[in-house]
Amino acid sequence: xxxxxxxxxxxxxxxxxxxxxxxxxxxxxxxxxxxxxxxxxxxxxxxxxxxxxxxxxxxxxxxxxxxxxxxxxxxxxxxxxxxxxxxxxxxxxxxxxxxxxxxxxxxxxxxxxxxxxxxxxxxxxxxxxxxxxxxxxxxxxxxxxxxxxxxxxxxxxxxxxxxxxxxxxxxxxxxxxxxxxxxxx
Amino acid sequence: xxxxxxxxxxxxxxxxxxxxxxxxxxxxxxxxxxxxxxxxxxxxxxxxxxxxxxxxxxxxxxxxxxxxxxxxxxxxxxxxxxxxxxxxxxxxxxxxxxxxxxxxxxxxxxxxxxxxxxxxxxxxxxxxxxxxxxxxxxxxxxxxxxxxxxxxxxxxxxxxxxxxxxxxxxxxxxxxxxxxxxxxxxxxxxxxxxxxxxxxxxxxxxxxxxxxxxxxxxxxxxxxxxxxxxxxxxxxxxxxxxxxxxxxxxxxxxxxxxxxxxxxxxxxxxxxxxxxxxxxxxxxxxxxxxxxxxxxxxxxxxxxxxxxxxxxxxxxxxxxxxxxxxxxxxxxxxxxxxxxxxxxxxxxxxxxxxxxxxxxxxxxxxxxxxxxxxxxxxxxxxxxxxxxxxxxxxxxxxxxxxxxxxxxxxxxxxxxxxxxxxxxxxxxxxxxxx
Amino acid sequence: xxxxxxxxxxxxxxxxxxxxxxxxxxxxxxxxxxxxxxxxxxxxxxxxxxxxxxxxxxxxxxxxxxxxxxxxxxxxxxxxxxxxxxxxxxxxxxxxxxxxxxxxxxxxxxxxxxxxxxxxxxxxxxxxxxxxxxxxxxxxxxxxxxxxxxxxxxxxxxxxxxxxxxxxxxxxxxxxxxxxxxxxxxxxxxxxxxxxxxxxxxxxxxxxxxxxxxxxxxxxxxxxxxxxxxxxxxxxxxxxxxxxxxxxxxxx
Numbered sequence: 099x100x101x102x103x104x105x106x107x108x109x110x111x112x113x114x115x116x117x118x119x120x121x122x123x124x125x126x127x128x129x130x131x132x133x134x135x136x137x138x139x140x141x142x143x144x145x146x147x148x149x150x151x152x153x154x155x156x157x158x159x160x161x162x163x164x165x166x167x168x169x170x171x172x173x174x175x176x177x178x179x180x181x182x183x184x185x186x187x188x189x190x191x192x193x194x195x196x197x198x199x200x201x202x203x204x205x206x207x208x209x210x211x212x213x214x215x216x217x218x219x220x221x222x223x224x225x226x227x228x229x230x231x232x233x234x235x236x237x238x239x240x241x242x243x244x245x246x247x248x249x250x251x252x253x254x255x256x257x258x259x260x261x262x263x264x265x266x267x268x269x270x271x272x273x274x275x276x277x278x279x280x281x282x283x
Numbered sequence: 284x285x286x287x288x289x290x291x292x293x294x295x296x297x298x299x300x301x302x303x304x305x306x307x308x309x310x311x312x313x314x315x316x317x318x319x320x321x322x323x324x325x326x327x328x329x330x331x332x333x334x335x336x337x338x339x340x341x342x343x344x345x346x347x348x349x350x351x352x353x354x355x356x357x358x359x360x361x362x363x364x365x366x367x368x369x370x371x372x373x374x375x376x377x378x379x380x381x382x383x384x385x386x387x388x389x390x391x392x393x394x395x396x397x398x399x400x401x402x403x404x405x406x407x408x409x410x411x412x413x414x415x416x417x418x419x420x421x422x423x424x425x426x427x428x429x430x431x432x433x434x435x436x437x438x439x440x441x442x443x444x445x446x447x448x449x450x451x452x453x454x455x456x457x458x459x460x461x462x463x464x465x466x467x468x469x470x471x472x473x474x475x476x477x478x479x480x481x482x483x484x485x486x487x488x489x490x491x492x493x494x495x496x497x498x499x500x501x502x503x504x505x506x507x508x509x510x511x512x513x514x515x516x517x518x519x520x521x522x523x524x525x526x527x528x529x530x531x532x533x534x535x536x537x538x539x540x541x542x543x544x545x546x547x548x549x550x551x552x553x554x555x556x557x558x559x560x561x562x563x564x565x566x567x568x569x570x571x572x573x574x575x576x577x578x579x580x581x582x583x584x585x586x587x588x589x590x591x592x593x594x595x596x597x598x599x600x601x602x603x604x605x606x607x608x609x610x611x612x613x614x615x616x617x618x619x620x621x622x623x624x625x626x627x628x629x630x631x632x633x634x635x636x637x638x639x640x641x642x643x644x645x646x647x648x649x650x651x652x653x654x655x656x657x658x659x660x661x662x663x664x665x666x667x668x669x670x671x672x673x674x675x676x677x678x679x680x681x682x683x684x685x686x687x688x689x690x691x692x693x694x695x696x697x698x699x700x701x702x703x704x705x706x707x708x709x710x711x712x713x714x715x716x717x
Numbered sequence: 718x719x720x721x722x723x724x725x726x727x728x729x730x731x732x733x734x735x736x737x738x739x740x741x742x743x744x745x746x747x748x749x750x751x752x753x754x755x756x757x758x759x760x761x762x763x764x765x766x767x768x769x770x771x772x773x774x775x776x777x778x779x780x781x782x783x784x785x786x787x788x789x790x791x792x793x794x795x796x797x798x799x800x801x802x803x804x805x806x807x808x809x810x811x812x813x814x815x816x817x818x819x820x821x822x823x824x825x826x827x828x829x830x831x832x833x834x835x836x837x838x839x840x841x842x843x844x845x846x847x848x849x850x851x852x853x854x855x856x857x858x859x860x861x862x863x864x865x866x867x868x869x870x871x872x873x874x875x876x877x878x879x880x881x882x883x884x885x886x887x888x889x890x891x892x893x894x895x896x897x898x899x900x901x902x903x904x905x906x907x908x909x910x911x912x913x914x915x916x917x918x919x920x921x922x923x924x925x926x927x928x929x930x931x932x933x934x935x936x937x938x939x940x941x942x943x944x945x946x947x948x949x950x951x952x953x954x955x956x957x958x959x960x961x962x963x964x965x966x967x968x969x
Contacts, residue, residue: 131321133328134350134713135375135458138421142447145440160323175716177933178328178349181320207368209961211940211948212353212932231458348931356941360962391822520850520877523905534877541880648821651873651884653853664856664871675941677856679873684854687908716931 115256119249122166122192126248129165130158131185133172136199139231140171148234153241162188167244168221169237173201174214186221194248196240197223200230313341316698320349326425326705327712331689333701340701343693345686350716358676362642363389364601366673368461370663373678374714375459376421379414380656381714382463383407385676387544387652388665389465392645395594402590403467404546409480409583410453410462411545411654412576416487417446418657419569423494426566426706430507435498442490449479465643466600467593477584484581491573498566508562512692512704515560522691523684526659527572528708531557531564538655550582562707572657599643642671658682658709680714777817782825789823792881796825799846800837809836826871826884831896834887835923838899841874841883849874849883852903855910857917859942867891868919872899872906889919898924916941 102108132140143150150156159165162185174182186195197217200206203226205215217223224247227240252260318331330346354373358366370385371378390396420443427435447457453472454460462469498504514524516532529536535556539547555571557564593600647669653662659681668674685708692704782793797818801811814833819826829837841849853873860867866888875882889896898921900907910921911930918939921927929936938945949961959965 130323135372137327138375138458141436142440142444145444146437147441147444162321173350173352175349175351176936177351177931178320181328181349185321205950208352208354208357209947209949209952210353210357211946212351215950233457348929348933351931353940353947356947357962360947394822521904523851523853523903525851536877541877542882649826649871649884650822650824651882660853662853662873664873666858675856675858679854679856683908683912684905687905 115253118253119251123245123248125154126166127157127159127164128155128167128169129162130160131168131170136171136231139234139237140169143234143237148238165189167194169196169198170202170217171198173206173208174217175212176214179214179220183220194224194244195221196225196227196244198227198237199232200228203228206230326710329712338697340693340696340698343690343701345689347715350712352717354717355676358673362671363645363673364464364642366676367464371459371461372713373717374680374711376418376711377414377657378459379410379463380654380661383411384652384654384661384663386463386465388650388663391650391652392648392665392667393599398594399467400591402588403592405583405586406468406472406592407463407545409580412579413446413449415576415657416573417443419573422569422709429702429706438494445483449483452476452479464601471592480580480584484577487577495570505563507703508566511562511700512707513561514688514692518691522688524688526681527565527568528685530555531568532560533558538653538660544654550579552579562703565707644669644671656681659685678717682710682714686710686715776819778820782820787823790820793820793825796883799844803840803844803847809833824884826886828886831887831889835897835899835902838902842902848878849876851875851877852905855906855913857913857919859917861943865890868894868917870896870913870919894918895920895922897922900924
């Protein structure tokens with residue numbers, strides 16, 4: 099019936115990191131940061147057809163203090179940028195950011211004075227989602243990739259060690275145009 | 284109430300010295316609330332600064348510009364045809380209206396308004412009316428959610444999915460289509476569209492009736508919307524408010540009837556009007572407009588006759604006979620054979636290249652074209668200097684003008700009514716800020 | 718384009734509503750652009766260096782404004798007559814207030830002297846024969862080549878009673894960018910004038926609160942002017958860099 103029936107002898111072995119990752123990913127609450135057209139697709143994801151409630155995320159929290167995930171959906175103008183940073187700062191750790199749409203990822207088609215060319219100028223982004231606007235299925239795919247990432251984040255000493263390892267690898271990487279996946283990671 | 288006990292000052296942001304000074308000298312029973320750009324209401328990045336006296340709003344100011352994209356300036360560096368792609372993202376809930384207003388202005392500048400093929404006009408009308416329905420559904424859905432009725436939100440978005448399916452079938456995208464181009468539309472309706480639209484026409488009245496059953500006589504809904512945010516005809520005209528708000532105030536002004544475009548004079552439909560001038564009247568007007576749009580779409584399907592969908596003039600019309608190629612959608616094989624291969628000419632290839640990269644030239648002058656969008660009068664003022672790129676394009680967006688009415692509607696009411704008032708104006712910040 | 722006379726215009730029948738442009742007048746017009754390619758840094762490798770594109774001189778239309786062949790122009794003479802009469806009633810000479818009238822593509826544009834703008838606007842709104850109740854906003858246009866008339870403010874007016882539409886155009890020089898505000902006549906222009914100030918730097922005298930509306934409050938410059946850069950960043954992709962649109966080599 100449930101998970102308990104499948105366990106051999108009723109015992110499940112796992113790590114604290116996996117448990118914490120599982121718990122975090124299954125009840126992630128997005129903050130409503132819908133700005134422009136992508137916001138409408140984000141609302142459609144909350145609708146009954148592309149149901150985001152199956153991932154436990156239908157409760158879009160308006161207050162950033164209770165939110166885990168900030169989906170920056172839409173173009174961020176220069177006037178909005180400080181507000182974006184304030185909202186990000188008001189979120190409590192652990193927090194993640196999905197840059198939804200090309201305008202949030204890189205400025206999109208608006209390469210001009212009024213739009214911040216990529217929201218990663220302001221907040222650290224975990225997943226970049228291209229599309230103008232991305233289909234709701236694409237947003238769900240991005241969310242699932244984020245769930246994978248969250249499930250597998252290391253904690254504590256392991257995290258520090260991982261960060262150091264990544265930094266060393268990136269310092270060694272050569273700026274080649276043809277970069278294979280292994281060299282990029 | 285007579286002895287003020289504490290002084291409240293809005294302290295989230297701003298210069299601290301100013302905040303302290305305001306706290307010292309401010310009137311003790313006034314409170315300034317900043318419903319900042321990010322807030323639970325789904326109307327986008329709108330900032331409302333309310334001065335409250337208890338629960339009553341004494342002053343309401345609107346801060347906009349948080350979504351300013353510089354679309355109008357961007358268009359000055361792209362060709363006239365590429366302008367469609369930019370313009371479509373202004374009022375992102377009614378992209379086809381933006382495109383049509385722009386294309387009508389460009390066609391007026393080119394002088395080809397009566398040479399647009401009839402099928403293109405019928406398709407434009409059909410897509411615009413579908414867009415009107417989908418926009419009104421979003422208006423109703425977000426309105427319900429802001430009042431706290433989440434069922435209205437989910438049903439509104441569910442109905443909208445049906446329309447987005449049709450859009451995806453015809454234009455390839457659910458939103459921001461870039462479908463209406465100067466000279467016609469980008470491509471013809473694929474086979475199966477008419478059937479799907481007929482399905483919609485049979486299904487939608489039932490769904491609409493369900494929604495109406497839920498809301499029309501709902502005592503909670505009536506209590507929240509009756510006599511809220513009153514704005515009569517004088518106020519509307521002084522503030523330049525058009526669209527459902529003006530029609531809910533009693534004036535049956537609709538550009539589709541007064542200054543018909545795209546062949547609207549050949550369709551039979553009524554202009555719904557109400558004289559409540561409050562939020563409930565605007566809701567009724569929008570529901571009635573959805574029903575009228577369904578009527579128009581039915582007439583469109585009957586008017587569809589085979590024919591070209593792009594103007595025959597080779598100097599303007601992009602090749603619109605597209606077909607499914609090996610790598611996705613592209614130009615029809617016959618067209619490619621003509622411009623590339625044997626039997627074709629070098630000139631045709633050069634012509635295609637020049638038409639797509641440089642674009643057509645528009646004789647110098649200026650033109651203004653207006654359509655009746657779902658939110659009001661959407662006008663495009665286009666100035667050309669004779670080149671292949673717009674010199675200046677400015678949009679008179681209905682949401683921008685309608686938002687000025689927030690102060691007139693909200694002052695004197697309660698904070699909860701502000702939410703209802705803004706939702707009944709149905710602003711789309713992409714259009715407001717452009 | 719094989720023949721020079723074609724000038725890249727679409728194949729339209731000549732009798733349509735393009736403004737009439739005698740050849741000599743066109744040659745006397747200010748030069749809008751020389752050469753074909755946008756990049757001016759390197760030598761001319763195209764052979765189009767001697768191309769001169771003239772900005773057409775502002776045309777003025779003569780009476781009668783109504784064209785019997787074009788039903789869109791049916792009310793133009795009526796409106797012009799009513800406006801003249803109405804201005805005379807308040808003692809403003811018509812020729813002083815209205816510099817010229819242009820009828821083009823089925824639309825009529827009254828070029829108004831900025832000192833008389835408020836007067837003309839209130840006459841247009843109040844006179845029963847005119848009754849232009851709805852002002853559809855202000856648009857600014859920047860013509861840097863048009864010395865002493867660089868900034869244009871374009872007002873669209875709509876009459877619901879008579880179902881008519883006209884346009885007012887007011888100019889002002891860059892050195893003195895002031896235009897009287899018509900917020901007193903048409904309150905709807907409040908935000909539109911703020912936006913035009915924000916984007917072009919036209920100061921509307923008499924506006925109750927002329928502040929920035931779209932740009933952040935402490936922004937410098939007026940973005941939609943022609944001398945303000947588009948402000949993009951160069952985009953790098955797989956080793957190649959593409960400059961922002963206003964710095965790319967233009968083919969027109």
